Amino acid sequence: MATALSQMPLAVLDPGGAGATALYIVAFSLFILGVRRGTHPTTAKQGNLIAVAGMAIAVATTLLLDGIGNWGLIVGGLAIGAAVGVIASIRVQMTAMPQMVALYNGVGGGAVALIAWSELRHGISLGEAIPLDTLIPVLFSMVIGSVSFWGSNIAFAKLQGLIPTRPLAVPGQQVVNALLLIGIVAACVSLAIDNGDPSQAIFIAALIAAAVLGNLVVLPIGGADMPVVISLLNAFTGIAAAATGFALDNVALIVAGTLVGSSGTILTMKMATAMNRSVANILFAGFGGAPAGAGGVAEERPVTSIGAQDAAIKLAYADSVVIVPGYGLAVAQAQHAIKEVADELEKRGVGVGYAIHPVAGRMPGHMNVLLAEADVPYEQLREMEEINPEMPRTDVAVVVGANDVVNPAAKNDPDSPIAGMPIIEVDEARQVIVIKRSLSPGFAGIDNDLFYEPNTSMLFADAKQAATEIAAEIGQL
């Protein structure tokens, strides 16, 4: 059936011809415009729709190209993909957004690798030497696509809690990774030299080695660094898509892939900078777990522990309260309960603001998304630089499931792994309430002196439960 359908002549555009090129230029111009609009709060949603329009034009143009066939399979693939994409996007919880992006990035990488394989088989079937300007991009996109697919899947599994988020280090890991990489490069070089009749077995071996490498590179990285990793893999997939464009001589793929690759690289660096880390450090240091046991302060230190009722009293009689949300808020789905606390406080005339650390949660902007979902007014969300000067005048700072982003060691202890990372200076506030399930360290794996300060009270509970109780208690005061 597929072959019968493939005879249907939809082909009206010559690949590389003026018509197709003109339409592709329109498409990628819309991508550039869409991304540009995506950098402004007021135009971001419109920007996304502009990019959608660009994609629609790019897909339609390609379907009209001469040489497009096997319509049954095309329609089947499009239908399956669209159904999965729609259902997954509608059902996903806002808290699960980071891993959803990881998964989408992964399938993109998977598509790149599969296309490379198919292109190689096509090249072999022609019975002539595959030109190097086709073969090299094919090999490149195969490797990067495979690394991106598996790396993204591991990132997804970690964020979804399917595998432990703590760094999983294997002894001699760097050596194994280096050997794998050398092996992959050697395989690709041998394929390129033997471009008259490249061995598919070697190609598949390299594909699998790249898959193993993708796993091994991401497994040792701690959960806190995942946003940077996902962003980096996003840029990788973009570059790999551009390479596919070189192999297929498709200008839309080259421009769109490169655009994602370069903008994704910038975005990755911005995220890493916000954490005062370099990308290389995140990828190779395995920081996030190693110093957890060894570097932590083992001695018992006294902490002040309070219950929901005491916390409610402290909050209700304050003039100004700043809420500092972290990943614990996302895990506990506490955003609505926290909003209730804020509503109760505002009813009593207490000024409430939310201090958003750039890397709180699992992705920049993660907290904004969650709090927006709970109808927190946009103007109450304050950025770190904006709210820190107000901290000394704040009566109570409430830390909800955040840890490293409020750790004073970042500014006080030059030897700390997070030294120099900008933090929300809750230690400057008159009183601090920390809602947290235990004293366990955050993802950076280091102890937090804040918990032992005399003006800090610890409320050991699940964030949602604690916030619900506090809201009820304030209502009764």
Add this chain to the structure above:
Amino acid sequence: MTEITIFVLAAFVGFEVISKVPTTLHTPLMSQTNAIHGIVMLGGLIVIGHAGDPLEYVIGTIAIAFGTINIVGGFMVTDRILGMFTRKAKPSAPSASRPGADGSDKG
């Protein structure tokens, strides 16, 4: 050579276009660019046209399905994330009329 030129210019456009962006928009922007690289699905459309055996049919179909998930899912999730911001966009949005003007001279 033309393709290399296009590649280099596109890279600079990518660097420039994203040079200034508030942290709030990092996640939706990552999600949007993520959707855009789903364009690799076009490669699936092209290679399945010259697929010659069952294995290539399977590879091509999976590639198209994967790419489509990337595109559809990516754009929809981005829209959902941004929907949460715009629903309660600042009531006083004096800058609402400006982006068009400053976007045109950079485009």
